[in-house]
Amino acid sequence: MESADLAACGALLAERHRRHLMVEPLLSVRFCEVGAAVREVTAAFETTDASGAVALRDGVPVGFVLGAPKSSPLWGPNVWVEAAGLAATDGEVMRDLYAMAAARWVGEGRTAHYVLVPAYDAELVRAWFRLGFGQQHAHGVRPAVRTRAGGELNGLTVRRAVRADIRALAELDLELPRHQGASPTFSSGVVSTLEENxxxxxxxxxxxxxxxxxxxxxxxVLGSAIGCALEKSSTHLSLARLDNAGFLGFAAVFPHARGRGAGRALGAAVIDWAVDSGFDSVVTDWRVTNLLASRTWPTLGFTETFLRLHRTVAT
Incomplete structure (x- = not known):
């Protein structure tokens, strides 16, 4: 892929996003404009060590894939194809594109591959599955509409945290990575210490x-949750960053208290806070192998927008 390809690739990306917006109208409309899409592809192209491939049919670009490594040791020697890093007229084109790009990535020793795919495009998702990828993560969105979940539920009360809750909050910060590290997620994330928290x-x-x-x-205190503006998220970027959106960025419940509805009540509290704060939508994300999160957040009305797919190449 070369700089001369960026305009055509941006047009393909804008068309992909236009189709996505027809299914999920809470997404940002601005990326349907070709100039905005070109800027996103250009930013991805200019990322350090970025590389990829472009497919041509009768001299006309019909697809592209563009990835770059992340420096975090948690991901291993990797390449990430983010939300602005792919578009194609059909799934078979994408499979050919990956075949060409991955030859370089694996040749460079980058064997952990991640790709963020629009959830609406079943053909594109299936193309990546047929390349040996599986789903690891999901991004979800729902309108900022009050949940009507206030008050007490089975003796459970949700309230804003106060400084006296700090120790419980620090302990709960340990619970999410512990849960993610257990079966069936087996995440290898680093667990901080209580003192650090x-x-x-x-x-x-x-x-x-x-x-x-x-x-x-x-x-x-049985659990906690945190809300903020989506702009504070380091993972919801480019086409995956909605305009004027709140973010359910964290939720955890102590193991002994699970099954009482605390996670759902906390999520509802963040949604209601987002409504009161004037946001148009609320975004969250979850590991699909996290059985608790992948069942709780859809029951609160979150629908999938992007899927993070993953493959590790054995060499």
């Missing part, structure tokens, strides 16, 4: 850019 909460608790909620029964 306590220090971070003491420093950041007063940050009004984040809304922190806790669920409690008889004064005992």
């Amino acid at each position: 306590l220090a971070e909460w003491e420093e950041s608790f007063a940050d009004d850019g984040f809304a922190t909620f806790v669920a409690e029964v008889d004064g005992d």
Whole structure:
């Protein structure tokens, strides 16, 4: 892929997004404009060590794929194809594109491949499945409409966190990576220490850019959740970043308290906060192998917008 291809690739991306917007109208309309799409492809192309491939039919571009590595050691030697990094007229074109691009990636020793695919396009998703990819993650969105879930549920109360909750919040920060590290997710994420979490909460608790909620029964904190503007997310970028959206960025419940509806109540509290804050929609994401999250968030009305697919090449 070369700089001369960017305009044509941007046009393909704008058309892909236009089709996506017809299915999911909460997405940002601005990326249907070719100039905006070209800027997103250009930014991906200019990412350090980016590479990819373009497919031509009778001299006319009909697809492209563009990926770049991330430096985090959590992902291994990797390449990521983000939301602006692919578009094709049909699935078989995408399979050919990956075949060409992946030869270079694997040759460079980058054997962990990640791709963010529009959830609406079943043909495109199936093309990646037929390349050996499986689904790892989902992005979801719902309108910012009040849940009507206020009050108590089975003795459970949800309220805004206060400074006296800091120790419980720090302990809950440990629970999500612990849960993700267990079966069937087996995530290899780094778990911080309680002391590190306590220090971070003491420093950041007063940050009004984040809304922190806790669920409690008889004064005992069972779980927590955090909401913020989507712009604060480091994973919802480019075409996956909706305009004026709130973000359900974190939720965790202590193991002994699961099954009582605390996670759902906390998620509802963040949604209602987003409504009160004037956001048009609420976004979240989850590991699809996290059985709790992948069942709870869709029941709150979140529908999938993008799927993160993953493949590790054995060499």
